[in-house]
Amino acid sequence: MTNLISLGVILTDRGSKYAVTGARVQSRADVDAVLAELKRDKAYAKATHNTWAAVLPQGALKADDGESGAGIVILRMMERAELKDHVIIVTRWYGGKKLGGDRFRRVQDAVRAYFEVQGIAAS
Template identity: 80%
Template sequence: MTALTRLGVILTDRGSKYAVTGAPATSREEVDAVLAELKTERSYARATHNTWAAILPTGALKADDGESGAGMVILRMMERAGLQNHVIIVTRWYGGKKLGGDRFRRVQDATRAYLDHIGVSS
Protein backbone atom coordinates (compact mmCIF):
# COMPACT_ATOMS: atom_id res chain seq x y z
CA MET A 1 0.00 0.00 0.00
CA THR A 2 1.32 3.43 -0.99
CA ALA A 3 1.39 6.51 1.21
CA LEU A 4 -1.34 8.64 -0.36
CA THR A 5 -1.49 12.31 0.50
CA ARG A 6 -5.19 13.08 0.18
CA LEU A 7 -6.24 16.71 0.63
CA GLY A 8 -9.93 15.96 0.05
CA VAL A 9 -12.29 18.51 -1.45
CA ILE A 10 -10.34 21.75 -1.56
CA LEU A 11 -12.53 23.93 -3.78
CA THR A 12 -15.91 24.19 -5.42
CA ASP A 13 -17.06 26.08 -8.51
CA ARG A 14 -20.69 26.25 -9.66
CA GLY A 15 -21.48 23.00 -7.92
CA SER A 16 -18.44 21.07 -9.13
CA LYS A 17 -16.16 19.87 -6.35
CA TYR A 18 -12.43 19.33 -6.74
CA ALA A 19 -10.10 17.20 -4.63
CA VAL A 20 -6.40 16.47 -5.04
CA THR A 21 -4.34 13.45 -4.08
CA GLY A 22 -0.74 12.46 -4.69
CA ALA A 23 1.84 9.82 -3.89
CA PRO A 24 5.37 8.77 -4.73
CA ALA A 25 5.53 6.58 -7.84
CA THR A 26 8.42 5.29 -9.93
CA SER A 27 6.59 3.01 -12.41
CA ARG A 28 3.31 2.71 -14.27
CA GLU A 29 2.43 -0.20 -11.96
CA GLU A 30 2.83 2.06 -8.94
CA VAL A 31 0.67 4.75 -10.58
CA ASP A 32 -2.02 2.13 -11.24
CA ALA A 33 -1.76 0.94 -7.62
CA VAL A 34 -2.22 4.52 -6.35
CA LEU A 35 -5.28 5.00 -8.57
CA ALA A 36 -6.71 1.66 -7.44
CA GLU A 37 -6.14 2.55 -3.79
CA LEU A 38 -7.79 5.96 -4.26
CA LYS A 39 -10.81 4.37 -5.91
CA THR A 40 -11.34 1.97 -2.99
CA GLU A 41 -13.05 4.98 -1.45
CA ARG A 42 -16.49 4.91 -3.04
CA SER A 43 -16.81 8.66 -3.60
CA TYR A 44 -13.58 8.71 -5.65
CA ALA A 45 -14.63 5.64 -7.62
CA ARG A 46 -17.88 7.42 -8.51
CA ALA A 47 -16.26 10.78 -9.34
CA THR A 48 -16.88 12.24 -12.78
CA HIS A 49 -13.15 12.56 -13.49
CA ASN A 50 -9.91 11.36 -11.88
CA THR A 51 -7.33 13.12 -14.05
CA TRP A 52 -3.67 12.54 -13.30
CA ALA A 53 -0.08 13.02 -14.34
CA ALA A 54 3.17 11.40 -13.29
CA ILE A 55 6.82 12.00 -14.02
CA LEU A 56 8.65 8.68 -13.75
CA PRO A 57 12.22 7.57 -14.52
CA THR A 58 10.86 6.17 -17.81
CA GLY A 59 9.18 9.46 -18.78
CA ALA A 60 5.99 11.41 -18.27
CA LEU A 61 2.50 9.93 -18.28
CA LYS A 62 -0.91 11.56 -18.07
CA ALA A 63 -4.59 10.71 -18.37
CA ASP A 64 -7.57 13.04 -18.77
CA ASP A 65 -10.30 10.57 -17.71
CA GLY A 66 -12.79 12.47 -19.86
CA GLU A 67 -11.68 15.96 -18.74
CA SER A 68 -9.92 16.79 -22.00
CA GLY A 69 -6.57 18.52 -21.51
CA ALA A 70 -6.55 18.34 -17.70
CA GLY A 71 -3.73 15.77 -17.50
CA MET A 72 -1.45 18.10 -19.45
CA VAL A 73 -2.21 20.97 -17.05
CA ILE A 74 -1.09 18.81 -14.09
CA LEU A 75 1.97 17.54 -15.99
CA ARG A 76 3.16 21.03 -16.95
CA MET A 77 2.89 22.20 -13.35
CA MET A 78 4.84 19.16 -12.13
CA GLU A 79 7.53 19.81 -14.73
CA ARG A 80 7.82 23.48 -13.73
CA ALA A 81 8.07 22.47 -10.05
CA GLY A 82 10.67 19.80 -10.84
CA LEU A 83 8.59 17.13 -9.09
CA GLN A 84 9.64 13.66 -10.27
CA ASN A 85 8.83 10.09 -9.21
CA HIS A 86 5.38 11.23 -8.17
CA VAL A 87 1.75 11.09 -9.32
CA ILE A 88 -0.84 13.83 -8.75
CA ILE A 89 -4.55 13.10 -9.22
CA VAL A 90 -7.17 15.85 -9.47
CA THR A 91 -10.67 14.52 -8.88
CA ARG A 92 -13.80 16.33 -10.04
CA TRP A 93 -17.39 15.67 -9.14
CA TYR A 94 -19.47 17.44 -11.80
CA GLY A 95 -21.98 19.88 -10.34
CA GLY A 96 -24.35 20.31 -13.27
CA LYS A 97 -22.94 23.48 -14.86
CA LYS A 98 -20.23 23.58 -17.51
CA LEU A 99 -17.19 25.57 -16.40
CA GLY A 100 -15.64 26.18 -19.83
CA GLY A 101 -12.02 27.31 -19.59
CA ASP A 102 -12.39 27.83 -15.83
CA ARG A 103 -12.10 24.05 -15.39
CA PHE A 104 -8.39 24.35 -16.25
CA ARG A 105 -7.97 27.06 -13.63
CA ARG A 106 -9.59 24.78 -11.03
CA VAL A 107 -7.22 21.93 -12.00
CA GLN A 108 -4.31 24.38 -11.63
CA ASP A 109 -5.64 25.55 -8.25
CA ALA A 110 -5.93 21.96 -7.01
CA THR A 111 -2.47 21.02 -8.28
CA ARG A 112 -0.96 24.16 -6.72
CA ALA A 113 -2.60 23.33 -3.38
CA TYR A 114 -0.99 19.88 -3.47
CA LEU A 115 2.45 21.22 -4.42
CA ASP A 116 2.21 23.80 -1.63
CA HIS A 117 1.12 21.10 0.83
CA ILE A 118 4.19 18.95 0.12
CA GLY A 119 6.48 21.99 0.14
CA VAL A 120 7.32 22.19 -3.57
CA SER A 121 7.07 25.64 -5.14
CA SER A 122 5.06 25.81 -8.33
Protein backbone atom coordinates in the same frame (compact mmCIF):
# COMPACT_ATOMS: atom_id res chain seq x y z
CA MET B 1 0.59 1.45 -0.80
CA THR B 2 0.42 3.70 2.18
CA ASN B 3 2.05 6.81 0.80
CA LEU B 4 -1.19 8.32 -0.55
CA ILE B 5 -1.48 12.00 0.33
CA SER B 6 -5.09 13.11 -0.05
CA LEU B 7 -6.23 16.65 0.66
CA GLY B 8 -9.89 15.77 0.06
CA VAL B 9 -12.23 18.36 -1.42
CA ILE B 10 -10.31 21.62 -1.52
CA LEU B 11 -12.51 23.83 -3.68
CA THR B 12 -15.88 24.13 -5.35
CA ASP B 13 -16.99 26.06 -8.42
CA ARG B 14 -20.62 26.28 -9.56
CA GLY B 15 -21.43 23.03 -7.86
CA SER B 16 -18.41 21.06 -9.08
CA LYS B 17 -16.12 19.82 -6.32
CA TYR B 18 -12.39 19.29 -6.71
CA ALA B 19 -10.04 17.15 -4.65
CA VAL B 20 -6.33 16.47 -5.07
CA THR B 21 -4.28 13.41 -4.15
CA GLY B 22 -0.67 12.45 -4.78
CA ALA B 23 1.93 9.82 -4.05
CA ARG B 24 5.54 8.91 -4.75
CA VAL B 25 5.78 6.41 -7.59
CA GLN B 26 8.52 4.72 -9.61
CA SER B 27 6.57 2.91 -12.34
CA ARG B 28 3.28 2.66 -14.21
CA ALA B 29 2.41 -0.26 -11.92
CA ASP B 30 2.83 2.08 -8.94
CA VAL B 31 0.54 4.64 -10.62
CA ASP B 32 -2.09 1.96 -11.21
CA ALA B 33 -1.81 0.84 -7.57
CA VAL B 34 -2.29 4.43 -6.34
CA LEU B 35 -5.35 4.88 -8.58
CA ALA B 36 -6.78 1.57 -7.34
CA GLU B 37 -6.20 2.57 -3.72
CA LEU B 38 -7.85 5.96 -4.28
CA LYS B 39 -10.87 4.35 -5.96
CA ARG B 40 -11.40 1.99 -3.03
CA ASP B 41 -13.09 5.04 -1.54
CA LYS B 42 -16.52 4.92 -3.17
CA ALA B 43 -16.72 8.71 -3.46
CA TYR B 44 -13.60 8.71 -5.66
CA ALA B 45 -14.73 5.65 -7.60
CA LYS B 46 -17.97 7.49 -8.45
CA ALA B 47 -16.27 10.80 -9.31
CA THR B 48 -16.88 12.24 -12.76
CA HIS B 49 -13.14 12.55 -13.47
CA ASN B 50 -9.93 11.31 -11.85
CA THR B 51 -7.42 13.16 -14.05
CA TRP B 52 -3.75 12.48 -13.37
CA ALA B 53 -0.17 12.94 -14.45
CA ALA B 54 3.05 11.26 -13.36
CA VAL B 55 6.72 11.93 -13.94
CA LEU B 56 8.60 8.63 -13.75
CA PRO B 57 12.21 7.62 -14.39
CA GLN B 58 10.95 6.11 -17.69
CA GLY B 59 9.21 9.33 -18.74
CA ALA B 60 5.97 11.23 -18.25
CA LEU B 61 2.43 9.82 -18.33
CA LYS B 62 -0.97 11.47 -18.16
CA ALA B 63 -4.64 10.64 -18.40
CA ASP B 64 -7.60 12.99 -18.82
CA ASP B 65 -10.30 10.52 -17.69
CA GLY B 66 -12.87 12.41 -19.75
CA GLU B 67 -11.72 15.91 -18.69
CA SER B 68 -10.09 16.68 -22.03
CA GLY B 69 -6.78 18.53 -21.68
CA ALA B 70 -6.57 18.39 -17.88
CA GLY B 71 -3.81 15.77 -17.70
CA ILE B 72 -1.38 17.97 -19.62
CA VAL B 73 -2.16 20.87 -17.27
CA ILE B 74 -1.10 18.74 -14.29
CA LEU B 75 1.95 17.38 -16.13
CA ARG B 76 3.21 20.82 -17.17
CA MET B 77 2.91 22.09 -13.60
CA MET B 78 4.84 19.07 -12.31
CA GLU B 79 7.55 19.54 -14.92
CA ARG B 80 7.90 23.26 -14.13
CA ALA B 81 8.19 22.42 -10.42
CA GLU B 82 10.71 19.67 -11.30
CA LEU B 83 8.61 17.17 -9.33
CA LYS B 84 9.77 13.68 -10.27
CA ASP B 85 8.82 10.15 -9.18
CA HIS B 86 5.34 11.35 -8.30
CA VAL B 87 1.72 11.11 -9.43
CA ILE B 88 -0.87 13.83 -8.84
CA ILE B 89 -4.56 13.09 -9.27
CA VAL B 90 -7.16 15.86 -9.53
CA THR B 91 -10.66 14.53 -8.90
CA ARG B 92 -13.80 16.35 -10.05
CA TRP B 93 -17.39 15.67 -9.14
CA TYR B 94 -19.45 17.46 -11.80
CA GLY B 95 -21.91 19.91 -10.30
CA GLY B 96 -24.31 20.35 -13.20
CA LYS B 97 -22.90 23.52 -14.79
CA LYS B 98 -20.21 23.64 -17.44
CA LEU B 99 -17.15 25.61 -16.34
CA GLY B 100 -15.58 26.17 -19.77
CA GLY B 101 -11.95 27.26 -19.50
CA ASP B 102 -12.34 27.80 -15.75
CA ARG B 103 -12.07 24.03 -15.31
CA PHE B 104 -8.36 24.29 -16.16
CA ARG B 105 -7.93 27.05 -13.57
CA ARG B 106 -9.55 24.81 -10.97
CA VAL B 107 -7.17 21.96 -11.90
CA GLN B 108 -4.26 24.39 -11.50
CA ASP B 109 -5.66 25.55 -8.13
CA ALA B 110 -5.85 21.94 -6.95
CA VAL B 111 -2.27 21.16 -8.02
CA ARG B 112 -1.03 24.38 -6.37
CA ALA B 113 -2.76 23.35 -3.12
CA TYR B 114 -0.97 20.00 -3.26
CA PHE B 115 2.36 21.72 -3.92
CA GLU B 116 1.78 24.05 -0.98
CA VAL B 117 1.07 21.19 1.44
CA GLN B 118 4.14 19.34 0.18
CA GLY B 119 6.39 22.42 0.42
CA ILE B 120 7.03 22.38 -3.34
CA ALA B 121 7.75 25.69 -5.02
CA ALA B 122 5.32 26.28 -7.88
CA SER B 123 6.34 28.51 -10.74
